[in-house]
Amino acid sequence: MARPLHVMIDLDALRHNYRLACACAPLSQTLAVVKANAYGHGALACAQALADVAPAFAVASIEEAMVLREGGITQPIVLLEGFFDASELEVISREGLWTAVHSHWQVEALCARHLDPPVPVWVKLDSGMHRLGFEEQGIDAVWQRLQAHSGVGELHLMTHFATADMLDSAYFKRQLASVMAVRERLDAPVCLANSPATLVWPEAHGQWNRPGIMLYGADPLEGNNDMSRRLRPVMTLQSEIIAVREVASGERIGYGGRFVTSRPSRIGVVACGYGDGYDRHAVDGTPVLVDGLRAKVAGKVSMDMMTVDLTDLPQADIGSTVTLWGNGPNGTTLDVNEVAVYCDTISYTLLTGILPRVPRRYYDGHHDPQ
Numbered sequence: 001m002a003r004p005l006h007v008m009i010d011l012d013a014l015r016h017n018y019r020l021a022c023a024c025a026p027l028s029q030t031l032a033v034v035k036a037n038a039y040g041h042g043a044l045a046c047a048q049a050l051a052d053v054a055p056a057f058a059v060a061s062i063e064e065a066m067v068l069r070e071g072g073i074t075q076p077i078v079l080l081e082g083f084f085d086a087s088e089l090e091v092i093s094r095e096g097l098w099t100a101v102h103s104h105w106q107v108e109a110l111c112a113r114h115l116d117p118p119v120p121v122w123v124k125l126d127s128g129m130h131r132l133g134f135e136e137q138g139i140d141a142v143w144q145r146l147q148a149h150s151g152v153g154e155l156h157l158m159t160h161f162a163t164a165d166m167l168d169s170a171y172f173k174r175q176l177a178s179v180m181a182v183r184e185r186l187d188a189p190v191c192l193a194n195s196p197a198t199l200v201w202p203e204a205h206g207q208w209n210r211p212g213i214m215l216y217g218a219d220p221l222e223g224n225n226d227m228s229r230r231l232r233p234v235m236t237l238q239s240e241i242i243a244v245r246e247v248a249s250g251e252r253i254g255y256g257g258r259f260v261t262s263r264p265s266r267i268g269v270v271a272c273g274y275g276d277g278y279d280r281h282a283v284d285g286t287p288v289l290v291d292g293l294r295a296k297v298a299g300k301v302s303m304d305m306m307t308v309d310l311t312d313l314p315q316a317d318i319g320s321t322v323t324l325w326g327n328g329p330n331g332t333t334l335d336v337n338e339v340a341v342y343c344d345t346i347s348y349t350l351l352t353g354i355l356p357r358v359p360r361r362y363y364d365g366h367h368d369p370q
C-alpha cells in the first residue's frame with residue numbers, strides 16, 4: 001500500500017477552462033500558458049490534452065519548450081522571457097519557437113544573424129509593470145529595426161499588466177492606454193491579456209491572448225465574474241488520515257506547540273507536509289475536507305505530515321479521504337484560492353509548489369476522484 005498522498009489532474013476540466021477562455025474572446029486566438037510545468041500540473045500532459053484545440057503554447061524558457069517538442073507538440077511555442085543567451089537562437093529557429101524580445105542586447109543578437117527559418121518575435125513594451133520591456137519612447141526604433149531584418153519573422157507587440165485582476169484599476173487603464181498608443185503608431189498585432197484581462201477586459205483582447213491560471217481552474221477574480229465562476233478546478237491534492245489521537249484539553253499539538261486544544265479533542269494526522277509542497281505558512285484554521293466535510297488545520301505543518309482537528313467529525317477515522325484542495329467526494333470542492341488566503345499567498349504558488357515526490361494521476365472527468 002503506497003503513501004496515500006497524490007495529485008489528480010482533471011484533463012477534461014482543463015479543456016473546459018480553455019474553451020471558456022476562448023469563449024471570453026471569440027475574436028482572438030488563445031494560446032495556453034504552460035510554463036512552470038503547467039503551473040504544477042505537468043506541462044506535457046496538459047499540452048497534449050489541449051493539442052487539438054490550442055493553436056500555440058507559452059513557456060518561460062527553451063528548456064520548457066523542448067519538453068513539449070520532445071513530447072510531440074508541434075504548435076508554435078512562445079518564450080515569454082525571450083532567450084537568455086544568443087547561442088539559443090539557432091535552436092529557436094530550428095524548433096519553430098517564437099521569442100519575446102525585451103532588451104537591446106537581444107535585438108543586436110537577432111540582427112547579427114540571418115536565421116532561416118526567420119524567428120517570429122513578440123516585442124515587449126514596458127507599459128507600467130517595470131519588469132521586462134522597452135520604454136514607450138524607444139520601442140518604435142526597435143520595431144523598425146527588427147521589421148527590416150530578414151532573420152526576423154512576423155512581429156507582435158506584447159505587454160504585461162500589473163493589476164488586471166483589480167476590477168476598477170486606474171493603473172490597468174493607464175497601462176492599456178500606453179500599449180494602445182504604441183499599437184496605433186506601429187499598426188501592430190498585439191498580445192496583452194493574461195487570465196483576468198481575458199475574463200473581464202475585452203478592450204485588452206488582441207490577435208492573441210495568453211491566459212495561464214484560469215486554465216487550471218483557479219479564479220483570478222475570486223468569484224467576482226460570471227465567466228470565472230464557471231471555471232472548474234483541474235488539480236486535486238488528496239491524501240488520507242493515517243492516525244487519530246484522543247487528546248485532553250490544554251494539550252499542545254505539533255512543532256512549537258502552536259495549537260493548544262481548548263476541549264478534549266480528536267486530532268487526525270494527514271500524510272501531507274511541506275516536503276510535498278504544502279505551504280508551511282498554513283495557519284491554524286486552514287480548511288481541509290475530510291470525507292467531503294470541512295475540518296481545520298491544527299498545529300504547524302511538518303515535513304511529511306500535518307494535523308487536523310476532527311473533534312466535530314466523529315465519523316472521520318484512519319483511512320478517511322482528505323482533500324487539501326480541489327474536488328472532494330460527492331461533488332464537494334475546496335477552492336485553492338481559499339487555502340491560499342490562510343497561507344498568506346496566492347493560488348499560483350500553491351499549485352506550482354507541489355513537489356515531484358507527489359505522484360500525479362491524470363483522468364478525464366469521467367472518473368470520480370474518490
Ligand SMILES: Cc1ncc(COP(=O)(O)O)c(C=O)c1O
Pocket residue numbers: 033080160193194195196210211212213214220
Ligand atoms: C508574461 C506573462 N504572460 C502571461 C502570464 C499568464 O498569467 P495568468 O496566469 O495570470 O493568466 C504570465 C504569468 O505569470 C506572464 O508572466
